[in-house]
Amino acid sequence: MQYEELAELGQQLRVDAVRAADAAGSGHPTSSMSAADLAAVLLAHHLRFDFDHPDHPGNDRLVLSKGHASPLLYALYRAAGAVDEEELLGYRTLGSRLEGHPTPRLPWVDTATGSLGQGLPVAVGMALAGQRLDRLPYRVYVLSGDSEMAEGSVWEAVEHAAYNHLDNLTLVVDVNRLGQRGPTRHEHDLDAYARRLHAFGWHTVEVDGHDVQAIDAAFAEARSTTRKPTAILARTRKGRGVEAVEDREGLHGKPLPDADEAIAELGGVRHTRVTVQAPPDGKVTTAVGDTTPAPPRYDPGDRVATRDAFGQALAAVGAARGRVVVLDAEVGDSTRAEVFAKEHPERYFECYIAEQQLVAGAVGLAARGYVPYAATFAAFLTRAHDFVRMAAVSRAGINLVGSHAGVAIGPDGPSQMGLEDIAMLRSVHGSTVLYPCDANQTARLTTAMADLDGIRYLRTSRGGTPVIYGPDEEFPVGGSKVLRRHDDDKVTIVAAGVTVHEALEAADRLAESGIRARVIDLYSVKPVDADTLNEAAGQTGCILTVEDHHPEGGIGDAVAEVFADGRPAPRMARLAVRNMPGSATPEEQLHAAGIDADSIAAAVTLLVERVVA
Template sequence: MRTELLAELAQQLRVDSVRVADLAGSGHPTSSMSAADIAAVLLSNHLTYDFDRPDHPGNDRLIFSKGHASPLLYSMYLAAGAIDETEFRTYRREGSRLEGHPTPRLPWVDVATGSLGQGLPVGVGMALAGQRLGKAPYRVWVLCGDSEMAEGSIWEAAEHAGYQHLDSLTMIIDVNRLGQRGPTRHGHDLGAYARRLHAFGWHTIEIDGHDIEAIESALEEARSTMGEPTAIIAATKKGRGVAAVEDREGMHGKPLPDAASAIEELGGRRSMRVEVRKPTSALADARPEVGHLNLPRFAVGDEIATRDAYGQALTALGTARGDIVALDGEVGDSTRTEFFSKEHPERYFELYIAEQQLVAAAVGMQACGQIPYASTFAAFLTRAHDFLRMATVSRASISVVGSHAGVSIGQDGPSQMGLEDLAMFRSLHGSTVLQPCDANQTTRLVAAMAELEGVSYLRTLRGKTLVIYGPDEQFPVGGSKVLRHSIDDRMTLVGSGITVHECLVAADLLAAEGITVRVIDMYSVKPADEVTLQAAAADTGCLITVEDHHPQGGLGDAVAEVFSDGRPAPRLVRLGVRDIPGSATPEEQLRAAGIDADSIAAAVKLLTGTAMVR
């Protein structure tokens, strides 16, 4: 499209952003107006996309990291004919696909944005999938705001993109100088951004973001740059084109005070339509073939760490399926993803010590058709909680594995112990939380995760545990295993992971004293096996949960929720890690936390003794 027509299209995008926010009575039109010229040139001359086939593997990826500029994105969709005027006018209304910040309720939106600092890290994952896995020659375009350049996650992404030479990735920074409450850190100093990005290995282009010819030249230069990601750093003005709001503070996040006069000042409404270039039809939707899965098999009585079983199972899964990818945060020798890296190096991604980028890359890759498993220490995943939260908003399906969970890791001390991870992952909407206690159980659950929707989490252990299940045992998600059972059970012990073994030893100790207890392995923490737990409650009247985790939000809370529907509840006793541990052996840690076999047995005897006195 020629320069003069592009200028007209930019004005149309501004007008539509103003009027749709005015119709909704809320929104961010001024943040949209600053980037309208960039959006017009990108949409008309550089974006490759088939709106009729949003799943086409050759489609470019467009991420509005500054998701509050949704009026601009939806105005682009309107100009492209993807939505009509009737739907456009439903912006921010109940039931509308046009939400305040973009989400994949719209088929052309790959990932949800709005929590600033996430678009570029996700874009890195998309670019990695495209360049490393050779799926299709798509480009990744990420529109960032200058305010979010203060986010640490942006710089995790910037460094990794430069290190990986992701030349299919272009970041466009809309430097409009104003944030929510006032000026941004660097204002219109474009060099401040360029110097940092150049140091991370980026090709940088500084332009006037309202100069159509400069924008066209910069986008063309980005497409032709080889060996480096490109950052187009564009100086713009918030509220561009309307004197009452242009480059003025206090105008963020609200409709224009006089939309009608603003639209008139912008030249009135237009109805231009853009024929967006489509990818070549020669690109087919190629899903990797799924072969026979040969999971590792472990003999009952052996001692195997569940992290070792995870690494072996993931490797076997990667052999059977070409869409399995593994990501790690520079602890692959501990998480055991190194097993996968040796067998499938082309599908192994080292993200280094950057947990936000680790999870974001997984989200980006799954949007490109991969099935990612992201692994690091359970404790360090807390850094990425917001990315996990936004993954659920994105309707993303990713598998996350946290190793070295709980006090049972021993001498490394509390900074390395995941004691909040179950609570964190249980709180995510639609998540699945799994905690295996032995090697064969681990392998089955690892395989099951590949078919799960949403965010799924598997907790693995550092130390070896006894193999108690045969290799052909089945472990459906949402199930549990009853390991001790009799009609004389006085109460029920509910364990998960390492505490299953402590519960079994405690049950044997108690049996020697004539006290029989039921033992449940609650390997599926979410969803919980309500039927089995309710039956145990009806039979024994008392459930004792034992968890290598803080009592808040973990196994105990998961069990308690089963009885929160108003029916008569059993007596619930929770054993968990209530203090901040120090350094000690695994055995000493379990004893100090009161979750070893002796402590469990003592709790049962105390409870049964109280019952007998009554």
């Protein structure tokens, strides 16, 4: 296209954004209008994408980090011929693919956006895939708003991209000066953004975001820059082209007051179609094939930390599956992810202590077809909860692993203890939560995670625990194991992870005093084994849950929900970490929290006495 045609295409995108928001009665047209010229130049001159084959390995990737500007993205899709007029004007309606903020319901959208500050971190994962794994020349473009540059996650991504020399990554910042409630921190001071990005090692280009010729040159400069990611800092005006709204406060997230008048002022409806450049031919290759993993095997009676079994099993999964990758938050020696690093260094990504980038990078790698395992301390995954939440919105398939869970870690103290992680991960839509108690169980579940959908979470422990299962035992997701069972059981103890061993010891002591206790290893916390729990409730009438986790949202709640369907419920009691731990030995921690064998035996005795009475 000639530059006059590019300017006209920008006007078309503005008009379509106005039309879509007006038809919906909601949306963000002014935020779309500021970036329309940037999108027009990218679509017509620089993006290489086959809209008929969105999975083409050579396609460039476009991430709309400022997801509220979805009318612009959908207008761009209309210009490319991917959506028609009818679908565009069905924006934000029930059943429409064109949601208020984009999601992968659309085949050209890799990741859901709308929670600001996430587009660039996810794009870094995609760019790493292109650079280190796919080794294809596709580029990753991110259209960001200036308001979200205040998010700390953006700067985690900025540093990570520069450190890895991601010259296949281009960030376009739409500096339109206005946020939701008023001016942004730096308003139109492009140099303020440039100084910060330069300090992190980025190449920057400052342009008038409404000068299509300058924008075109900026994209070309980004493509020719090597060893550095590029940020195009574009000075724009919110609501560009309509005098009643241009650069005016108080209009964020609102349709234009008079859409017809605005469309006329913008030159009317247009129907230009852009022939987008085809991607280059390319084929992704993997270093090894896709075979059945052979998990490590452990002898019953040995003491092995589940984190150790995880590391060894992960390396075995990596040897069998060439698309398995691992991300670490600088704790690989503790989580044992370093075992994978030593055997498959080309598929190991060090994110340093940046948990938001850790999860976002996993989402980006998953979007490129890889199977990521992201590991850190369970306590620190809470820092990335919003990224986990949005990963579910993105329909991403990622494996999260939290080690050093619970008070059982011992003297490090409460800052290092994951005591909220089960609740956090259980609350995520479609998630799977697994909490193994021994090495063979951990190895099997680590392997099984690779074939699951959605967000998968594995909770591992720091200290060694007895191996109680044989190496050939199966552990289906959604199942459980009944470890103690008698016809005259008076109570059922439900435990997972470290408390399984405490429950077994308590059950043996109780049996000596004439109280039979059933013990269930609830290794699958979500989905939970409702059938086994219902059977136990019907036969024993009493359930005691024991968990190394806060009572809110943990195993006790998972079990209680089984009996929330209106049927007669068993008598229930819960042991969980209700105190604020300090520093102590693991044994002292479990006792102080009231979740050790002594506490379990005492609770069962009291519970059974009350039921008999």
